[in-house]
Amino acid sequence: MGRTAFLFPGQGAQVVGMGCELIRDRAEARDLFARANDLLGFDLTAICLDGPPEALNATDVSQPAIFVASLAALEDLKATRPEVVAACEGAAGLSLGEYTALTFAGALDFEAGLKIVRLRGQAMQEAALASPSGMTSVIGLDEAAIDQLCQRLAPYGRLWKANLLGHGNIVVSGENAALEHLEPIAAELGASRCVPLTVAGAFHTPLMKPADQRLAAALAEIELRPPRLPVYSNVDARVHTDPDEIRDLLVRQVIAPVRWEESMNAMIADGFDSFIEIGPGRVLAGLLKRIHRKIPCENIPAR
Secondary structure: OOEEEEEEOOOOOOOOOOOHHHHHHOHHHHHHHHHHHHHHOOOHHHHHHHOOHHHHHOHHHHHHHHHHHHHHHHHHHHHHOHHHHHHEEEEEEOOOHHHHHHHHOOOOOHHHHHHHHHHHHHHHHHHHHHOOEEEEEEEOOOHHHHHHHHHHHOOOOOEEEEEEOOOOEEEEEEEHHHHHOHHHHHHHHOOOEEEEOOOOOOOOOHHHOOHHHHHHHHHOOOOOOOOOOOEEOOOOOOEOOOHHHHHHHHHHHOOOOEOHHHHHHHHHHOOEEEEEEEOOOOHHHHHHHHHOOOOOEEEEOOO
16 A cells, blocks of 8 residues: 655745735635734735745745745645545645645644744845855756866865755755855756755755754743654654754754755655645656656646
8 A cells, every 4th residue: 555745845935926826816825824914924925926026035925935835735735535534644845835744733833833934044044145145956967976066166165065855856955155166167067957946045054053042942931742753854764752852953954954865765664655735836856757767746836
């Protein structure tokens, strides 16, 4: 018998207009957005529906926006295909999406999850402003070549592996001066393409300090329960049930690389053979196809 897992997207999946049909057609989705507006103290719904893009793309807005939109899409799935939700046996989320996965798994309630996600976005935005930095996806190089790339760019600035997404798709993260010199050296090493990401800073690197400590203080103040189903951590691609361990991993996640390919391979090794991506975009389905082309991944969009 096969096993199904849910996957939740991270920052970068946001798009102006997300949630429009859900808010129009699904009362549960409208309620989530309304509760978010009240909890956040600003009109998240209006920004999701109408933008402008620069407002939605700000880290402290995009993170709660994706969190809420993904859970709204989940509410739609609960209403239309409850048997699929009941049959789900595991979850994972890319970076920010790990918080959505933990909320789905009952480790966090909606209010606590939204509060933490908002603070996380604010802290990461402030860290990004303190150190001009960014992220670029490098296609076609393995980890050894990426290590060499970072070393060769060291005279210009610091650079780290940030997202290990699978099969020659690795995101590097670091100082802008290094990123500005990245493309020709990456091409020399054999990269087929370099794609700068629309993010505010060098996420998942030491440049995000002291955002991790702000997050640690906030996580210490909220209730975190053992998840009711396995949630695979970005930091070590393993399942954890102890709330204190999960808190520690969420803090480490801010400055540690996301081991997404390892997470997917661990889930496949544990018997998961069907995945459903829930939320805006189709990035995770595309990544899974590169990791294991024969395993299906359905998309439940936050349209």
